[in-house]
Amino acid sequence: MIRISTLALFFVACSFVAFGFSGGLQASEIDFNDDVLPILEEHCLHCHGEDEQESGLRLDMRGRMLRGGDSGLAALVPSHPEKSYLIDVVNHVDEETAMPPDEDKIPAEQIEILTRWIKQGADWPGQMDQVAEDEVDHWSFLPMQTAFDHNSIDQFLESKLGEAGLTFNRAADPRSLIRRASIVLTGIAPTPKRSDDFVAAFAVDADAAYDALVDELLASDHFGERWAQHWLDVIRWAETNGSESNLYRKNAWMYRDYVVRSFNQDKPYNLFIREQLAGDVMGAGDATGFMVAGPHVPSATVGAEETAIRQARADRIDEVLQTVGASVMGVTIGCARCHNHKFDPISIQDYYAMSAAFQDVEFGSRYPELSPEHPRVVREQELRRELNELRGQMRAPGWAWKEDWQGYQEIHFQPKTTREIRVSFDNGWVNADELEIIEAKGGGQNVAQRSFGTVVRGNPATLVDGKPAAKLTDGVFGTKGWIAKSPPKSKERPWVEFEFPEPVTVSTIRISTNREDFLETDYLNGMNKANYGEFKIELRDDEGNWKAFASTAEMQKRKSGKEKRQDLQSKMQDVISELLVQGPQPAFLATFIEPVETFVLLRGSPETPHGKVDAAGPKQLGGTLDLMPDAPGPQRRAALADWLVDPSNPLTPRVMVNRIWHHTFGSGIVSTPSDFGKAGAPPTHPELLDWLANQFIDPSQQTPWSVKRMIRMMVLSRAFRQSSEPEKDGLSKDASAQLLWRYPPRRVEAEVIRDSILQATGRLDESIGGPSYRIHNVKARYAQWEVVDNHSDQTWRRMLYQERMRRVDDHMFTAFDFPDCGQIKAKRPVSTTPLQALNLMNSDFVVEQAAFLAARAKREAGNDTSAQVTRCFELLLARKPTEEEAEEAIDFAKQQSLALLCRTLINTNEFAFLP
Template sequence: MAIRLIISFSIFLFAIFSFATVGRSSDAIDFQRDIAPIFEEHCSYCHGKDEQESGLRLDRRVSLLRGGDYGQPAVVPGKVDKSYLIDVVTHSDPGMEMPPDEERLPDEKISLLKRWIEQGAQWPGQMDQVVEEELNHWSFQPLREHFAQDSVDGFLRERLTAADLSLSEPADPRALIRRVSIVLTGLAPTPQRTAAFIDEYDREPGRAYTELVEELLGSPHFGERWAQHWLDVIRWAETNGSESNLYRKNAWMYRDYVVQSFNEDKPYDQFVREQLAGDLSASGEATGFLVAGPHVPSATVGAEPSARRQARADRMDEILQTVGASVMGMTVGCARCHNHKFDPISIQDYYAMSAVFQDVEFGSRFPELPPSDPRVIRQRELKSQLDHQRQSLRNAGGAWLEDWTGYQEVHFPTRRVERLRIAFASRNVFADELEIIETAGNDNASSRNVALASLGTTIVENPATINQGMSAMNLVNNAFGAKEFKATAPPDSLERPWVEFHFPKSVSIDRIRISSNREDYLETDFVEGLHRIQYGEFRLETRDESGQWKPFASTSAIKKRVQEDQELQAAMETIDTIISAMQTEGPQPAFVARFIDPVNTFVLSRGSPESPRDQVFAAAPSRFDGELAVPPDAPGPARRRAFADWLVHPRNPLTARVIANRVWHHVFGSGIVATPSDFGEAGAEPTHPELLDWLAKGMIDSGWSTKQLIRRLVLSKSFRQSSLPHETGLARDGSAQLLWRFPPRRVEAEVIRDSILQASGSLDVSIGGPSYRIHNVKKRYAQWEVIDNHGRETWRRMLYQERMRRVDDQIFTAFDFPDCGQIKAKRPVSTTPLQALNLMNSDFVVTQSELLAQRATAEAGEQLADQVVRCFELLLCRVPTRAERKIATEFAQEQGLELLCRTLINTNEMAYLP
């Protein structure tokens, strides 16, 4: 009996031990036994070796770790909540349910997948594979350090010799001066300068040409020409391009910054830094670069939160597109919804880059300027005059009203108050912001706005006139044109809107500032109905000792007093004059970005703001050593400055190559890389990769001098050679990519227009300032219309023409002038009948041809034949051949000299670079 009990107990212990062992063994997931069958049955058909939907492959562990096109790792070992595979098989990501068109996986299979991930996603035989792949693409490699050649011509001759070709003969001096003048300044040479150059060239060709190049590089028109190339790439324009297509107020300040930068040969690395973080270096106008692209303004988006989030994401994408195309030479925007199809930029990289610019918003601000800036100096002078006038009025007692266009200020002798009421006379009041300004010089006071709730001020309004969602709190939210204050008195009621400010302790104040729509004042212009006062007349009141509200200033009383008091009227006229001067001669708000507090940044699944996933922090693309070494909570300016430093660091393989190629493109007509803003796998291969590296390294070594690079190119024999073709060259290299001749090309729209103005003697060559207007003043959602594109006020260089998106200027848009909606790293060249029609019949050409005929007559005398010769000289910088002179004189005698000028303007000689 005892023996049987012992045996039974032993069997029981063995059974328990065996059961426990089996239980522990079953906890350990075996890939081949538990996981591979799930993949084989449910996943491999679409995500296997032969086919990878969405770029996801499930027959390799490394592919799971990398994830598919959408960027999220399918598996993060040890972290189920970070593994996108679990999201799709549990159907927790709408629209991405897997397997598609099937029921959800059984819970036991999902449990196996989760446990496998928890246990490290063990996959025998594949645990040593790495996620990252080598960057083998040519543009991602470091710049070469050593070169077989030491000149532009040396590199080109090497390739030409291999193709059994050689450089062509030198161009004739007339063609050469026209070519280099247009390439460097965008203006054809004058007849006088052409004749002088030919004379000098005949005696000393090398010295004459070198001096000409230096003259052109030093011309203020150099910056105008090269600024336009940059503006094309970043899509700069003066309207936002949306449905309303509103004008961007004073956006021209950024254009002038670019012109000045090229003229002074600002080092390119500094040029980049200032455009990303110029607010840190008294170059605030440079940040117009960040908001150069189109955007949809908040008023158009509406109040729906999801629509606002989407619009914000779209604006961030515009910034990244600008930075990627212009400086990096990469199509960064492709990674917004998924990993880049061709290049090593992941969706995580995209949103880490967007974190760099989270403090940037499309809008206006007063740009940061150095103390030496003429506008700042002028502002100080005018401010001193204004303070003197104000003090005189304050000493005389009484209140006065100043109109600053976008807002009004009521000034009064300093008062110490604990409560202030603004009592409106109108039944309907609409305002967007109200400031109560503390008198400067008091304790803790520096003209601060004491109306802010953050300072402890309590705001109360008339309960009888409240509009839900538009309370008086919106008057102090520091948001212009967003959430506004609206108050409405009931019908037949004696009630009127009022707002009270209860301060935590008494304060000394001397003015209030109020506006109806200060956003419009800051950001747009040329729209009907701007700057309307929608709050009407009002009184300022304080409580007396009995607790009654007593007025101490009234806008209606002020206006009446000014009408009756001639001395006060004169003083106010003086103040109005000073204010007007400050708004035109001093610093002005400009559409060069406004800055906000950055928010946390998340990877947006498939680009949707409604599907945020992992948080990311400011960085450049990780495959390019993109760590910025800034803390996660770094302020926006620090992020942008760090990113700019990464961009222009000599170790960055892209930046110097991209700008060197861009310069080459504009000098020779086609880049060494034919896709100037795409150096990725989908871009073109370089025709002369070693030459490109030599140029890029030379630019860095020169201190990033753009002029030095251009000088090197235009002084080369390759640039100075003839453009004439020959059979051998056409047969072996028809497009002249190897540069066996200088490739002729049609000049841009601006060159045609500016050269016509110059020939007629009517070109206004003044540099910078507001654009000349050719459009109407429109209603907010109406379209811009061209009303004058030929009058005297428009006779400046085309760079200064109002640049409105989605608008045909009715003349030169036909010559492939971009509408600024898309990046134009290189402009297309088309040939259409409309071009000839515009150059023959447009008001602009008709007017200029008349002026040309008048000039030719005045300068050549009474003989028609001499006038014809002068027309040829003014437009083509040469005299006509004997046959041309005979035919042209007969034509002018029959049709008039004006029509001859219009005919010459239509010639290929006028429109092509020789």
């Protein structure tokens, strides 16, 4: 037996205590000055001290260690060494961030001292009162000013003008004013008659005529179209995903229609924001397309590699945050994805806390949740009643019929009660992803599904390995379904049998091939193609033999006495086609998944998760959401939306009124509309900006958060109504007219040029909403979209409704800085290039429309060339030509053609610029 002396036991115990392994006894206290500071001085402070702070990290001050450096991770979390980034880097957890760099690790005993010091609370004599956060001092993040020396837009502007020795310009002439107001508010130039009427009324009472004009334009349905495009620019909305495959996003236009409708209804802006983040629980499911408006890479392109899947998911969440940051907050949130924001009070912790609010959001399609009053729901009810009436007419004589719902087909027949049913196919090769058998009564349950207890069998002679008939009832839509194939030279054909656990009464069979495409995309070669051909539905007779009672091939035949059935089926298909457009349909408005825990990702990589975070807005902007960590996704999004539009949040109202000012006057009070941070431009009139923001959200107003009220206030101002003519004094002191001594002239956008040409020719289709007009081909999955028709009568709607494909030049108006929708365009660039003149002179669209315009002028003015020329000026420029212009234009029209004169007028600055 080995004996250990009492003295030896004492020394062993002392050793365990000294190194912190006392097994319950108190570890020895670490002294900062004696134990910790020498380690920092030897290994750290030459790069992270008073003179130099690489990566923004300073380790000679406790407060700065608490805050961390550019990585956004706290170097020091008292009592928690496992959360302290300092311990990670000295332990070389990640070789890319190992510290000290290019050296061996610091000795293990020194790492142990640092670890124990942090675990004991990180006592630092003389610095225990230091805090981690810096003060927020940038103007846009501070509370709004509430006391002002002025009480109108013009008073604020005149004050600044006076300081510069300037005054407002003279008033604009009435023709310039109506053109300016019409384009700013509706995006379409006024008609000649409306201009003439306004000029006449203006001569009698200028203020009354202008007030009436503004009210008329604000009430126009075209107002919503114009201002919706501004919003869509900011959020990068488009109808393809922008990836390598660049697939079409099914029915994404439903979100565009929501935006148009919201602006036309003057939906309060705070409600507009709430619905776009949480419309799925507010009866406005079509609003959530906002969150998935940006580009994304679909799962098929990402592949099956787990790291790639995680990275793609992180990228999609980043797209959501970029959209919210640029449009609502006016901050570049994405800059905090890999480290603390370099300029603004947004940390990497804030970035991932905000991302936690969107963990249930996924890019994809769903049936939107709509209120009973929603126009789509109302129209659906009307069409469903019509469809059910036609179905009743089919059932009365006992007929079966087929309905094509694009993504699937339904066969309807007289109710049959049975325990077995078989579907037999004529083709020797069949592919389908799901086959559903619907009960005739009750809730229309799918009795073919596995959970019902149904057994499904396929013809063993046509079996394809890995593609059994059981895939028809697994509830998974896509390409990985059932495949059956007849052996060579065999008469065997595919069939599937369903045996129910008990007798059921059924009346419908629904079958689809790749219904996933039906839900997600469109306009692909072979998409939704029925790869099962014709088939018949069979029951067993008294002898146990299968006997058909319905056949899709028979339904297509026109036999004597069957014309009525064919006519009814044709009418039903027309109703279904209308329902697929006007009713609630699967649309690219986001899908929702179960949210997962959210972690700060070191350097933005999903492979280096650090600390867990809960849903919140930026901490230094008061973004606490008071949510439980496991709050469901809709609750998180709704809470974030409430914080965004809370009156105490100064960013949201400032950003929106500045955006309205930008589109009204051509440049914002802050000239970087989506960046109100330190890297953005300072406001030219900060007091005016805050006054407008206060006016915008003022609860005492009859319509707080009203966009139309704010626009009306701006366009009724003297600043808006003044002339754009240059003045020598103004040009010398303020050439860019930032102080608004004149209304700043500017070239109109691509849409205004195109829509105004169509209006002048009389060919503009003014219908509101619905699917975009098609200008592209039907393509293979990984081919590129090509413009095949951009000027036929099918396309003569407003350009807002042109199919929006990322990475595709429309061969005409892209030259006028129309955005690709891949990048945020809160402020469109304005360029001047030879291609613009070439497009407005020689493009197929302009040549065709100029011919229409000349024909209209001849029709309305008669055979006199002078009258025809005058009519062309009126239709395009809303005025008569001067004597000199008339003389030259008449001569030109006689020598060349009236159509060529029209093309020339379309190329003038007067047509392409806002006066």
